Amino acid sequence: MGFFKKKTNTKEQSTSPSQTKETSSPNDLKTSLQDNIQFVKDSLGESSDIVIREIRIGQGGSVKAGIFYTDGLTDTPSLQNFIMESLMLDIKGTGLEKKLTPGHNILTALKDFAMTVGEIKDLTNFDDLFTSLLSGDTILLIDGYSEGLVIGNKHWVERGITEPASQTVVRGPREGFSENLRVNTALIRRKIKDPNLWMESKVIGTRTKTNVSLMYIHGVANDKIVNEVRLRLDRIDIDGILESGNIEGFIEDSTYSPFPTVFNTERPDIVAAALLEGRIAILVDGTPFVLIVPALFVQFFQSPEDYYVHTGIGSLIRLLRFFSFVIALLAPALFVAITTFHQVMLPPALLISLTAQREGVPFPAFVEAIIMEVTFEILREAGIRMPRSIGSAMSIVGAFVIGTAAVEAGIISAAMVIVVSITAISSFVSPTYNMAISVRILRFVFMGLAASFGLYGLAIGLVAMILHLCSLRSFGIPYMAPFAPFNVSDQKDTLIVVPIWKMFTRPRLINQTNVVRQQDPASAKPQPPKNEETRE
Amino acid sequence: MKKSLVVLLILTLFLSGCWDRRELNELGIAMALGIDKSEGKYLVSAQVVVPSEVSMKTNSQGRSAVTLFQASGESIYEAFRKMTKNSPRKIYPGHLLILVISEDLAKEGIAESLDLLSRDWELRPDFYVVVAKNTTASEVLNVNTPIESIPANKMYNTLQVSERNWAGTKGMILDELIKDLLADGKEAVLTGIEVIGDKESGSSKQNVETITSAAEIKYDHLAVFKGDRLVGWLNEEESRGYADITNSVKSTVTAIPCPQKGKITLNILHYNSKVTGAIKKGKPEVNIKIQAEGDVGEVQCPIDLTKPKTIDELEKIYEKEVEEIIHRTVDTLRNQFNSDIFGFGDAISRSNPKVWDKMKEHWDEKFSEVTVNTQIDVKIRRIGTVNNSFLEKIKD
Known part of the structure; x- marks a missing residue:
């Protein structure tokens, strides 16, 4: 534990000096437009995507103004239509133009009468100027004022709302979050x-x-x-x-x-x-x-589809997920433990068949399992990182070379390939990627335990894992709730999913004040109308 | 300090574990074990599977599916370990299906031989025990069998199937056997196994290449024990009588005479027998109550099965037949072997424990005086898919 503490201390030290450096420069806007433009140019290192446009407005062009925006982050058509055009063309000959002369409060006048844009903010210092400018807003500065306007017209090209790549469903909304x-x-x-x-x-x-x-x-x-x-x-x-x-x-x-x-x-x-x-x-x-x-732990086994489909299939699939969690976690470890320590547990026919497959395999079962698991992890990682276009090439290499050829060459037994495949497929059943990752890590720990202690080691490992799970908390809520501490009413959405009209209350531990979420299930249960009602 | 402790703990994990680790291909899987005794030494034979020959994979090389390792020693355990002298793998008896004891050894007494088998932690005491009749155990294990390439599997399955469907054999597992050996009022019975035909050529591959095998393994007769010694054999009828009394019948087929001439065969589907003891006028008495249900299986005589009266008649004949078999079997056991394999003593000890305590010392004499009452109730439920046999019409 001491080792970890030391590490966090050094981190804190390294981040603290950077805090003070930012606020040291004279922050307030200057009165002269030219000075402001110069300061902005200097501060941004004359970056080429920063556009600074100087214009003259008001009667006879008596007022100098500067427009700042970041090319690519600003909606250029709206900048031209609603800001430049209204400033430079539309107010020509109106009563407003007379107010735009030195002496009047030009900024207020512009803000109140000229800017046909929704979002306008006042600006007094450079910090805000840079934040707004670099976020895609347009800045309007007037010569002679140490204040300016932030005009909100951010716009950039972005990915639309598409179907999410993870947590896909058959039935349910197809929209996913975007980057905005x-x-x-x-x-x-x-x-x-x-x-x-x-x-x-x-x-x-x-x-x-x-x-x-x-x-x-x-x-x-x-x-x-x-x-x-x-x-x-x-x-x-x-x-x-x-x-x-x-x-x-x-x-x-x-x-x-x-x-x-x-x-x-x-x-x-x-x-x-x-x-x-x-x-x-x-x-x-x-x-x-x-x-x-x-x-909470159970949350990682819940898919939105569980609530959109029939309660029976929802419950069965929920159970299936827990089951495949166990398989993904323990299958290779169990296989190693049983075949190297507890052969008595195998039925005779299976024992003979497994032994026949192992004839001539040069490695112990544990090493064999590690080889296959690591190979699979490599394949999986490669599948995620490599360019899409060579995906089919890799699946051929993966399936044929690793699977078939390894068995035919006698390096790996066929049973081990089956076990590793089952494990791999089971780990993909998890509706959340997070939990699948933790299973990946723990699988190797359990394999080590199984290889050195057999089922005894597995049992010890499982007890340790469950103790750890029970000790975890997420923002003050016990991680294993509602299993430990056990809560009867919250079991409605854990191992099984009860019909939606029975989900009368919100999860107790997360929510203690406002518990009831719908009308009483007794009256919520769908049923045919009673005879007396239909007669009337 | 703490860190080194953690490292030590992790080291103990990987250094201390694994001591009893065995890879599958380090095991010589013994499916059948034979015990003979010659010149005061035990000769143990282990029928070990050759996995690559049994598996479905195509690379089998036409060798025998099993091989026999033999070793002799002062004790069974010693002989067992000595097998490593000629076996490349340590013999692993965890999946033992069948134990064959030679007739000679059985006559001397089997108790000593069974101790290791019930003591060793690797063995599961649920394998069948049989006695090799007119042959040695190693000869029984030396026969190649058709259909089941592993002879031990053949022996195991045959015993199981015949016990369930014929009732003339008795699948006795080690636990039951030891229980019977220890019981006061019951003697043990084991099924006999024989090698029929040419014993010499039985071990060769050619034995299974022809339609009829030169040598065959077959179960027949029941071995009667007194204490742990074999005292004699029951013939087929007596074996079935034994099954009738001890409720060992699951399903069987019996041919009984028709009222006039010819035979009719009944297929017994439900069978239940109960032996209760009693003391009447100071004399031990057992009541055997049998309830059976069955179908008409085969008809070889002109008979009108559509009449309920005929069925009643058939039931009567069968009841009488069973009663006669039971009495004949009991008489044989009394007169020839004086061995209470039916557990009559057990029944009396349960009904009259106090009387039994006095009686058990000289049960051997009392056994021959026991009055045996039978109460048999047979119901014929169905007559198959035809009513009367077509035999009748052919004769017309």
Whole structure:
């Protein structure tokens, strides 16, 4: 433990000096337009995508003005139509033009009468100027004023709303989050039109100035947890946040646990459902992955489709997921343990068949399993990283060379190939990528235990894993809830999924104040109308 | 300090484990074991599977599916370990299916031979025990069998199938055998196994290449024990009588005479027998209550099966037949072997424990005085897919 503490200390030291450096320059805008232009040019190193346009407005062009924008981040047609045109052409000969002479308060006049744009903000210092300019807003400065206007007309080319690549469903909405924070919040707002859906914005990252939004339903989410999330987010002090994974690294409860304590998703319906349960969503600009806290163990086995299909198949598939979790975790370890320590457990015919397959295999079963597992991990990693166009080539190499040829060459036994394939397929059943990763790590630990102690080692390992799981917490909520601590009413959405009209209450541990989510199940149960009612 | 402790713990994990690790291809899987005794030494034969010959894969080289390793020693365990002298793999008896004891050894007493087999942790005591009749155990294990390429499998399956469908054999597993050997009021019975035909050529591959094998393994007769010694053999009828009394019948087929002439065969599907003991006027008495249900399986005589009266008649004949078999079997056991394999003593000890305590010392004499009452109830339920046999019409 001491080793880890030391590491975090050094990190804090390295980040603290950068904080003070930023605010040292004289920050306020200058009165002279020329000075301001010069300062901006100097500060940005005359970057070629920064466009500075000097114009003259007002009667007889008596007022000098400067327009600043970042090419590519600003909506150029709207800049021309609604700002340049209204300033330079439309006000010609109107009463307004007379006000635009030195002596009048030009900025207020422009703001009130000329700018046909929705979002306008006042500007007094360079920090805000740079943040706005580099975020894609247009800046308007007038000569003679140490103030300016920020005109919100950000616009850039971005990926549209497409079907998410992960957490796919057969039945359910096909839309997924995009990289734009605003679009993402809009997708959630479109699902929950409740005034109590509150959103708090933060800017994290001293250099990237990434917008981060906190969303929760006021009155449903537990205030203590909201405060805790706020606190943890405020504690982050780093130069850049590029993906929600960076935030996750800072706020998760247990970094070195193989199990994830923060949920992430690309699907608005999952976020909406989580918000309705009283969870909190953290949206980060620039990534389609939204974080959800608190995240419990069972949550990683829930797919949105479970609630959209028939309750029977939903429950069976839920059970199947837990089952395949166990297979993905233990199959190679069990195989190694049974074939090297507990041959008595195998039926005679199977024993003979497995022995026959092992004839001539040069490695012990454990080494064989490690070889196959590592090979599979390499194939999988290559499949993700390599260019799409050579994918088919790799699957041929993977399937034929590794699978068939290794068995025919007598290096690997056929049974081991089956076990590793079953394991691999089972690990893909998990609806969340996070949990699949933790299983990948633990699988090797269990294989080591099985190879040295057999089933005894496996049992010890499993006990240790369960103890660890029970000790984990996600934002104050026990990770294994509602199994440990056990809660009867929350079992409705764990191993099985009960019909939706029976999901009368929200999860107890996450939400203690506002528990009831629908009318009483007794009257909610769908049933044919009673005779007396139909007669009338 | 803490770090080194962690390292030590991890080291113990990988250094101390693995001591009993065995790869599958280090095992010589013994499916059948034979025990003979010659010149005061035990000769143990292990029928070990050659996995590559059994497996479905095409690269089998036409060798025999099993091989026989033999070693002799002062004790079974010693002989067993000595096998490593000629076997490339350590013999692994965990999947033992059948144990063959030679008739000679059985006559001397089997108790000593069974200790290792019940003591060793690698063995599961659920394998069948049989006695080699008129031959040695090693000769039985030395026969190639058709259909099942592993002879041990053939022996195991044949015993299981015949016990379930014919009832003339008794699949006795080690646990039951030891229980019977220890019981006061019951003696043990084992099924006999024989090699029929040319024993010499049985071990060659040609034995299974022809339609009729030169040498065959076959179960027949039941070996009667007194204590742990073999005292004699029951013939087929007596073997079935034994099964009738001890509720060992699961399903069987019996031919009974028709009321006039010819034979009719019944297929017994449900069978239940119960032996209860009693003391009447100071004399031991057992009541055997049998309830059986069956179908008409085969008709070889002119008979009108459509009449309920005929069925009643047939039931009566069968009941009488079973009763006679039972009495004949009991008489044989009394007169020839004086061995209570039916557990009559056990039945009396359960009904009159106090009387039994006095009686068990000289049960051998009392056994021959026991009155045996039978109460047999047979129901014929169905007569098959035809009513009367077509035999009748052919004669017309």
